[in-house]
Amino acid sequence: MAEKLIIDYSSSGRKGYSLPPLDVPDINIEDNLESKYVRKDLNFPEVSEVDVVRHYTALSELNYGVDSGIYPLGSCTMKYNPKRNEDIARIEKLTQIHPYQSDDDVQGSLQILHELKTDLAEISGMDEMTLQPASGAHGEFTGLLIIRKYFEDKGIEKTKVIVPDSAHGTNPASAVMAGFDIVEIDSNEQGMVDLEKLKEAVDDDVAALMLTNPNTLGIFEKDIKEIADIIHDVGGLLYYDGANLNAVMGYARPGDMDFDVLHLNLHKTFSTPHGGGGPGSGTVGVKEFLKPYLPRPLLVKEEDKYYWDYDRPKSIGKVHGFYGNYGVLIRAYSYIKTLGYKGLKKTTENAVLNANYMKAKLKEDFVLPYEENSLHEFVLSGIKQKEKGVSTLNIAKRLLDYGQYAPTIYFPLVVKEAMMIEPTETENIETLNKFIDTLKIISKEIEDNPEIVKNAPHNTSVRKLDEAKAAREPDLKW
Amino acid sequence: MAEKLIIDYSSSGRKGYSLPPLDVPDINIEDNLESKYVRKDLNFPEVSEVDVVRHYTALSELNYGVDSGIYPLGSCTMKYNPKRNEDIARIEKLTQIHPYQSDDDVQGSLQILHELKTDLAEISGMDEMTLQPASGAHGEFTGLLIIRKYFEDKGIEKTKVIVPDSAHGTNPASAVMAGFDIVEIDSNEQGMVDLEKLKEAVDDDVAALMLTNPNTLGIFEKDIKEIADIIHDVGGLLYYDGANLNAVMGYARPGDMDFDVLHLNLHKTFSTPHGGGGPGSGTVGVKEFLKPYLPRPLLVKEEDKYYWDYDRPKSIGKVHGFYGNYGVLIRAYSYIKTLGYKGLKKTTENAVLNANYMKAKLKEDFVLPYEENSLHEFVLSGIKQKEKGVSTLNIAKRLLDYGQYAPTIYFPLVVKEAMMIEPTETENIETLNKFIDTLKIISKEIEDNPEIVKNAPHNTSVRKLDEAKAAREPDLKW
Amino acid sequence: MDYVSNTEQERQQMLKEIGVEAIEDIFDSIPDEVKLNRELDVSEGMSELELKRHINKIADTNISLENYTSFLGGGAYDHYVPSIIDHLISRQEFYTAYTPYQAELSQGTLQVVYEYQSMISELTGMDVANASLLDGSSATAEAILMASRISRNKKVLISSALHPSYREVAKTYGKPKNLDFVEISIEDGVTNLEELEDNLDNDVAAIVVQYPNFYGSIENMEKIKQLKEEYKKVLLIVVANPIALGLLTPPKEFGADIVTGEGQSLGNTINYGGPYLGYLACINDRKFIRQIPGRIAGATVDVDGNRGYVLTLQTREQHIRRERATSNMCTNEALNAAISTIYMATMGKKGMKEVAEQSYKKAHYLADKIDELEDFEVVNTDNFFHEFWVKTKLPVKKVLSSLKEEKILGGIDISRFEEEEGILISVTEKRTKEELDNLVRLLEAM
Amino acid sequence: MDYVSNTEQERQQMLKEIGVEAIEDIFDSIPDEVKLNRELDVSEGMSELELKRHINKIADTNISLENYTSFLGGGAYDHYVPSIIDHLISRQEFYTAYTPYQAELSQGTLQVVYEYQSMISELTGMDVANASLLDGSSATAEAILMASRISRNKKVLISSALHPSYREVAKTYGKPKNLDFVEISIEDGVTNLEELEDNLDNDVAAIVVQYPNFYGSIENMEKIKQLKEEYKKVLLIVVANPIALGLLTPPKEFGADIVTGEGQSLGNTINYGGPYLGYLACINDRKFIRQIPGRIAGATVDVDGNRGYVLTLQTREQHIRRERATSNMCTNEALNAAISTIYMATMGKKGMKEVAEQSYKKAHYLADKIDELEDFEVVNTDNFFHEFWVKTKLPVKKVLSSLKEEKILGGIDISRFEEEEGILISVTEKRTKEELDNLVRLLEAM
């Protein structure tokens, strides 16, 4: 099952590429270039085309994708990636364009981008969007820089960003990158923002509160308006982490919840493929008053002409070398145009239905720490199983043995032995039942034969890997 | 591992397709069409797009392709299928053309087809080619019809076709379809045509001898000129089965061996993918005197214009609804243009080198019934292993356990417990060694633990399948 | 550029193992008299970049359906092909595999064939289908040969409304077997059933009709069924467009013994006529099943009792029976059958119907409008499926070439088959009302 | 059209299990005051066919490199992309997978990252590389932040010959950390090293130079190395085009502590600027490794002692360290890194060199010809790699627009960055002599 490294296929003199012969008069490079600048050797593989194809095909077989089955990673929204979007993102008239072509050359692409940002603004209830950020975290950073710049511009000094303890790690990390200090506040017993604690934490130094709604427990912060007031009352702004937008499309809009800035993860809600960890897109939306601070250039439409506006004196500046992850944006556009407003709403409904169905079925077997209504995802705790000596990590690995991917584990941090499950709307009742049944089987195994779970996985191409050794004795290249 | 049937995923009301809404005024079809012509129901699956994608992805994982590893099926020439050819065969300007567009509309495609047939004629040493036949067997049938028609035209009655006992099954089957009687002749001790027996078999009724050269043992019929004379002397013609052309490209041409008619399997020598059993292409070449009999239409070039010539009164008629397997022809063109004359010759050299290397390494472990110089393939016999109660079939199945495909077995019929091995030029010394080593391991297993071989396969998604039951109790649909 | 992996050094090492000095030595077994003593007159090889440029340049001279609106049909139909199909059949495990000789490592291909056979059987109403034949025309020819073997008769009554090329191929195949083809003429775009009746007797091997026929018309299948039933030995072969069967009653209900035809319309790109696939299905009768040409997959169990699939009933085939095989079929159109399988699964119960109905409705909308035009007349106004025969007082070639200037491929000039005149217009669900109205407007202005 | 699988009946069944009447009930937890009580103002959905037509129609209004000859570079290069890459990364197991959280079921992705890190290390001459960052500009910014953390300094000497957008992004990132950017001016297309020297002191966190720089020039790296070595705490960050490193001496040999840049040129399509990938590599020093932003894969063993790969050194990362993380990096550019890995493997030792050399030779051929023209002058005639700076007496906008009429995208108008004037011309191995001569001919005729 193991596949050796590509370098181990190397055989001196083998070639996997072909280039046209040089058609200009040949020159001796060292006549031009001082020899100290001429590379002496490069220890790269020498392999044939067949070698490359077989090697990476073999590696692919050691992976699991959405087309392999359910991928219930909570917070990750691993929905089906439509094949048509892949085709569209490969239309040569869309891909074979250079970022420094004039705007006139690429009106088609600009139209697509403009329609996309208009739709995203409408879906999220914001007034203007930038498409530049290339990931969710990049979007957070951009959003927080906008907040920072806004206060700077107004001459107000603000140093803190409040983050709930259930927040994703990127939230505090982004805030720190944007130069803020973090104030973490505990959730209340229902897993929501504790209003009293929030009030205590809030003061004039607070630039922003970062929130995702529904939060990482899948629970809608019902006091959102009051929360917004608390922040706005001290002159702070509300930042929305859009990772969970799949829970509310067509039902509620962050903009209407009084959020001032947000990012959307197009690689979650809008079905663009994760690529094994990227590329993504973290488009950022703002309310009108923050528009001047958006990264430059901003895409503008004027009388049926589209152009990039660089003349934005209050802008935070660029956050990306060009315009963002264009290829991802094209896919998201294709997705929204396919679904339309009805499909978007139906998507949310079924994402929520699927999650609630699973929760109803699984709460007998696992502890459900927060009974609240949850929307598109929910968090179980493995503490009952832990008492038998079986950790959530063990359960996750055992799921792999049954040919299914595991949920997000040990996140959010507020739940012990957390298993965060998000099925998405593209799963159907059979795949949900299969996953539910597998967890029930494992739960039974923990009663009857905990060792088999503790020593999982057994059927994967490698068994449990030694992460400690990896960190202790780093082996990071061949 | 098992994957259920697509119909078993069906759930009433599910949909996997989308169509634009009807934009002409709707009508009630039964107002136009008598109700007895209106279908009452269709028990087809009702599944979602995700269901379809996952199901066929799962099925693909139960298969083995050339990108999975060595595929040493003798006579099948399972070489690497270049990815660039797949891209080229999907260029919309080439694929989105209708067979009844005028020749003027499709000059580009006709140019490609014409260059292809010119190259194929040169490579095989023939004077004219038809691209119509869609498989090797189809080519044989077409070629034999040409022979038949030729004699008919000349007013000569000929009823027999001679076929060596080592010939592929399609040879006699095609000859019978073309209305001939079969005379089978035995091979001599060197695995070649027995000249004496041939002379005995030949008489005025012989329309043709069908031969592949090198023959299915991989051995070049060195007396080919004499054989040709024997046949030509009684007014018969020589038919060349081109399945083994990979052994001689650039070294020898069937045309120069005095063959009058041949077919080429583009899905073997010319690298077009097998698709799990098709499509293929069995282009037929003839010497000048047989040109009038080729299927119509024939592709003609006149002053830089290409057209289909239908006005061919002596033609055998059409053998295909349109012009043949165009998509396959495009790939073969792409292959030949990539390789050029040097690459073609190098291909043959390395195909032959690889086969001879394997033969040298394996003849210690298995009986080599014909010691003769063989070219691109060779045939081993499992009789020694059979004495231990292990059949060639068992050995083949055991190979699967080691993640490698098996050779062609029990063919040619002249070798007992035959294993016919053809590595092709796209394998390298490591993949050859791996296969050799595996056969040696199995050979050792047969000594030490024959049961493990007899009960193979063990590691495949299903174990040995009951073919007798399949034939006895046919279950041919759900 | 070539695809040889081994390096010069590796080649030397291998030669040593073989025990020869040079590669040329191995070719010594080829006598000098037949050795080629020059290089092949084939061009120099090309790098990938040159190749793509070279071919794209040639391809650009084609006029393609990408930017022309097509009303061409005649056995090759421009239906919508869902994206997912190419993604799935582009998995190397499918498209680079050989015929599933080692069933245990080919369950993917085999199960796809089984599903294909199941859906073809359901669509045609028949009991057994094979794994595919080379195309619609050769499948028709094979069906006729099969019928002749079953009935032990040589006379074949073949409708002149069967696709002209299919008739030609059938004759090519039938000739060596001395089949006697009687072509039944057409009247108003359908087979003349009186003439058919007149020619029917117990020496007839088969009646062959197309459904819908070449001109798009739906034959009087009920009458054909009646006629056929009067002669016990006579088989009825129906050549059917599988897309039409989403709407039309399956041939089995009209007494078909063998249903065959072209599977292209089930998800295969138009591709200038190939690769397509012939399908063939028949009734559940041992005599028939033993005579089926080509491969068949069947379900069975493995040694542990688990379900699996194999190629079966192989004693009909050339690799076992050689000259006594039912056909010489070896390589078929497996990947095209996989395409059609995925198409049928994707469209499903509702989609198959909707494609057929939309094609029908749009074609009828267009035909009605054209029929109203002064210079044009639709021969088969009422009884066609999605293709119809237009006669015109204007010169057909001029009509079509003026349309081409407007980027419309207006239909097939029927005179190309040297039997009838007029234009054969095909309409699929892909044509929009705008395109149909535009065609009418242009015809009107001629 | 949507991608929901469940049918209405299944939904009802599920609602019953949940114990609610209607789906809307579950949304009751959303207070009315924030509920949207209208439909979203987004268009109606589209079928696949409509979608493809819609987008193709829009796309057709683009002018693309398909039929225009491009001399545009400036950080996005039109190198040849071998066919096999898209075939391989189109395997769903690669492109639809998530970040490899469950290593045992993600060995494919993890091993690809390990191979990527290995080849990036080799190419740059460095010891450790990460799994990718968001693009070249943000990677440069991250490298600067990293250098500042390591040196605990805030002053950054940044060459004005670094890509203007990279400088802008670096400043965006640096501002919240109060980094003090000193821009070193350029002279004849290279960094003014005297000015650099004048600004160097022990408060400097890093010197940042590009190799080759924005104008295509190869900086005097040896001199930079000398300068840098005089100050122990100062780090050298080299922003390098990895394609150039097929020919040029790796930055490590010139004292680079961190090498970073844009990986697009390694097999990624031009795609209007994204998705691309930032790479980052550094020396083998614990202080450095602890400060690397983003993910890193490492080799380890499983419980049976078999080799396998995991994400490692995660205590640098946000999901573990939250506000104390080295960066907020989460999603990176994994698939682009996979593309670059396959590209590097395919090109291999020889191909990497040949691409670089051909690009070099063709660019120099063109520059020499242009330099001979009366109205044009090449600023950096000798010391550039595959991109050069042309000054002209003619109005640049007019020159470029006349070329566009001839289907040539003649280069970047440098004035778009509001610092310098002229045209930046880039030549890759894809440009043919014919195209180069044609450009010269047209410029001459202006």
Ligand SMILES: Cc1ncc(COP(=O)(O)O)c(C=O)c1O
């Ligand atoms: C709640 C939440 N916020 C932010 C992020 C960060 O998004 P990205 O990975 O695109 O940087 C994630 C992604 O895992 C998330 O789940």
Ligand SMILES: Cc1ncc(COP(=O)(O)O)c(C=O)c1O
């Ligand atoms: C020697 C030989 N002849 C003929 C054929 C028949 O070719 P096809 O399968 O294309 O009909 C084959 C294919 O297996 C063969 O190996």
